Amino acid sequence: MGKPETTLDIPLEISDVSGQKVFSVANAPTANTVGELVHEMIGKMNLPRNDAGGAPLTYQARSEREGRHLNASERIGDALQRGDRLTLQPNIDAGLR
Amino acid sequence: MTLAFPYRFAIVIYGEDGARLGAVAARRDWEPAHEWTRFYFQRRGQLGLDGNGSASSVIPLWEHTLGEPYCRGYRIQIEAPVGRPVASDFPNTHFRDFAAAVASRFVAQKKLREGEFYSYMVVAHPAPPEAAKAGGLSVTNASPSLPARDASLAGCLARATPSGVIDMDDMPVFVSRSVLDEAAKLTHAKEGTETGGILIGTLGRDTNAGEILAEITAQIPAEHTSGSHVKLTFTPETWAAADAALRLRRRGEIYLGYWHSHPVRAWCKARACTPEAQKTCYLAKDFFSPDDEAVMRAAFPRAYSIAMVANDTAFTDLTFSMFGNREGITQPRGFYVLEEAIHGA
Numbered sequence: 001m002g003k004p005e006t007t008l009d010i011p012l013e014i015s016d017v018s019g020q021k022v023f024s025v026a027n028a029p030t031a032n033t034v035g036e037l038v039h040e041m042i043g044k045m046n047l048p049r050n051d052a053g054g055a056p057l058t059y060q061a062r063s064e065r066e067g068r069h070l071n072a073s074e075r076i077g078d079a080l081q082r083g084d085r086l087t088l089q090p091n092i093d094a095g096l097r
Numbered sequence: 098m099t100l101a102f103p104y105r106f107a108i109v110i111y112g113e114d115g116a117r118l119g120a121v122a123a124r125r126d127w128e129p130a131h132e133w134t135r136f137y138f139q140r141r142g143q144l145g146l147d148g149n150g151s152a153s154s155v156i157p158l159w160e161h162t163l164g165e166p167y168c169r170g171y172r173i174q175i176e177a178p179v180g181r182p183v184a185s186d187f188p189n190t191h192f193r194d195f196a197a198a199v200a201s202r203f204v205a206q207k208k209l210r211e212g213e214f215y216s217y218m219v220v221a222h223p224a225p226p227e228a229a230k231a232g233g234l235s236v237t238n239a240s241p242s243l244p245a246r247d248a249s250l251a252g253c254l255a256r257a258t259p260s261g262v263i264d265m266d267d268m269p270v271f272v273s274r275s276v277l278d279e280a281a282k283l284t285h286a287k288e289g290t291e292t293g294g295i296l297i298g299t300l301g302r303d304t305n306a307g308e309i310l311a312e313i314t315a316q317i318p319a320e321h322t323s324g325s326h327v328k329l330t331f332t333p334e335t336w337a338a339a340d341a342a343l344r345l346r347r348r349g350e351i352y353l354g355y356w357h358s359h360p361v362r363a364w365c366k367a368r369a370c371t372p373e374a375q376k377t378c379y380l381a382k383d384f385f386s387p388d389d390e391a392v393m394r395a396a397f398p399r400a401y402s403i404a405m406v407a408n409d410t411a412f413t414d415l416t417f418s419m420f421g422n423r424e425g426i427t428q429p430r431g432f433y434v435l436e437e438a439i440h441g442a
Contacts, residue, residue, distance in 0.1 A: 013239065017336050018352045020243075026235040030167040037234075042205040044236045046128050048394050052387035057395060069333055089336040090395045094293065094357045095328030096364070096380075096386040 004078050007029075013085040014041050014061075021045060030077030032062050034070045038088060049089065052097060062084040099238070099387035100131055102155040104221040106171070110203060113214045115203045121199050123192055123219065127155055127173070128398060130425030134185040136400035139243060140268060140309045143183050144175065146302075147242035152176045157221035158186055187425055189219050216259040222288040234381065243309070243401075244351055248301025250308050254433070260417070261431035267423060269310040270403055276316050277434065278302050281415050283291040283318060284407045285360040294318045294356030297350040300401060308336050311353055311401055312435070317342045319355070326363040331355075331392065354397045356405035365411060372412060383418045383429040390427050395421075404428075 007028040014024075023045055028037055040060050042049055051057050060069040064085040080086075106123040123283040131153060138144040144151065153175045160167040171191070174184040196217040253271050261271075276296070283292050294316040295423045301310045321334035343350060375381060385406065393404055403421045410416075419432045 016309065016398065017400070018399060020240060020241045020399050022241065024237045024239040026237070028234065040234055041236075044234065047398075048391065050125070052391040062333065062337055069337070087336070087340070089333035091326045091330065091332050092392050092395050093330045093388050094291065094355075094392045095386060097328075097386055097388045 002073065003066055006077075010076070010082045010084075012037075013083070014045065014079060015085060015087045016030045016045060016047060017087065019087075028076050028080070029032060030075070033072060034074045034076060035072030037061070037076060037086075038072065040054070041088065047090075051092060058091045060091070062089055081091050099153070100127055100173075101152065101253050103154060103225055104157050105224045106155075106157070106168070106192075106219060106221045108192055108199055109218045109220055110196065110199055110209070111218070112209060116214070118203055118208045119218070121202075125192060125195055126394070126431055129394070129400070129422055129427070130185070130187055130191070131155075132398060132400040133171050133422050133425045134183070134270075135175055136309075136422075137185060138175065138177075138183040139181070141307050142304065143177060145178055145242075146245060148175070151178075157219075158221045161217075166220040166222055169223050171221075175408065185424075189217075191425065192217070192219050212419055243300060244349070245300040245302035245309055246346075248303050248310055250306045250310055251299075252299075253310060253312070253435070256437070257350070257433035257435050258294040260434050261419060261429070263431035263433075264423070267421060267430050268401055270419065270421070270430075271310065271312045271435050272405075272419075272432055273312075273314055274436050275314055276416060279316055279318075280356050280358075280405070280407050280417070284360075284409050285416060287324065287358065287360075288409065289321070289326055289360050289363040290328065291324040291358050291360060292319070292324070293329050293331075293355060294354060295343075295404065296354045296356055296403070297343055297346075299350055313353055313403075314348070314350060315346070316329045316356060319357075326360050326367070328388065329357050338397070352397060353401070354403040354405070355392060356407065357389070358407040358409055360409050362409055362411040375410065375440060376412055381412075382416060384408075385418070385420045385427060385429070389420075393427060403432075 001046045009029045012025045014023050062069050107120045107122045110118045156172050157168045158170045159165050160169045170188045172184050172186050174182045176182050271411040296313050317339045320338045323330045400422045406418045408416045421430045
């Protein structure tokens, strides 16, 4: 776990799986959860929210500094530090459908 | 890199007798067409490899006879650093799937009879100005430039063997023989179950030829997946393990896409298909499902990304099909096989 952040918001860097789509966030609210951040960033990064059948896709945020997937319920201020880089990694099926 | 929409598009559905049945705001994924347009002009040197700041917009192409608001297609327009914007035009067929979904809804609503022929038109109207949203995340695009090294297309072609139908408009893709051999070995080892891996390699730029090419140097077996005979699930742990493997190699490679197997022989067995039916089945070669495409969209959205399928059929040796973004749509494509890696040629 990171040292708890006491500021209201922190800058972060968010990447997709390929590492070729990277966005800087200037003001991630420390009181928000990682799940809320991921939800908003999926839209900002124009990543798909649903699979081919319309079912919601699940993305997990992986902290590069800590080398672990963050739980969606973790608070940004508790789990992340200024300048941390997160990668959004989906759980997704290739298949016959 | 964010797309601007000065117009709102809608689909108008007409019944068999030409009666207007209704209009629905068009929803489609514009990203693949946007990516394709940007990459097309990067390949030709008309856009910089760092195109993150380029303003882009989607504008209607008016139908020649009917005029505004009827469209014959749409245009993705990207501001170039020097001179006029670059643009690609796309046909109304890009709205076909959405129109079909709307027609299905109209059938459910009894606006259209089951089995009735319908037609659709695309219309566009100026979008009202959007009110600035208060709060929210302040986000800027910090995507890296395309990491293309100097390369010689002629040098690569001289050492390569074409596989499949090569479209000269496609970015040339070179695959090391060792990658195909490893994918074949993994496919045979998991016969009857889908398996796969992540394709990594480099991009090269030949300024004389005005082209960008890709060389797939290796595949990283997809770990922490769950496979059955009809699907392969990539988990967050899969991507994390691939990241670790890529970093360990320290060769400046990037993700170029993914491959997975289609255990067609298992599909045929489950359906009790005859040997003759198997030979002509559309699933046996160059089949890429909507699920397969969704993996590309979620994990490898850049236009240079490719996907490869190992077709494991009962009637012939293992074959490989490749797919990539052509004109905003994932389509089968050819590639070149390299007996020896060039890597940085």
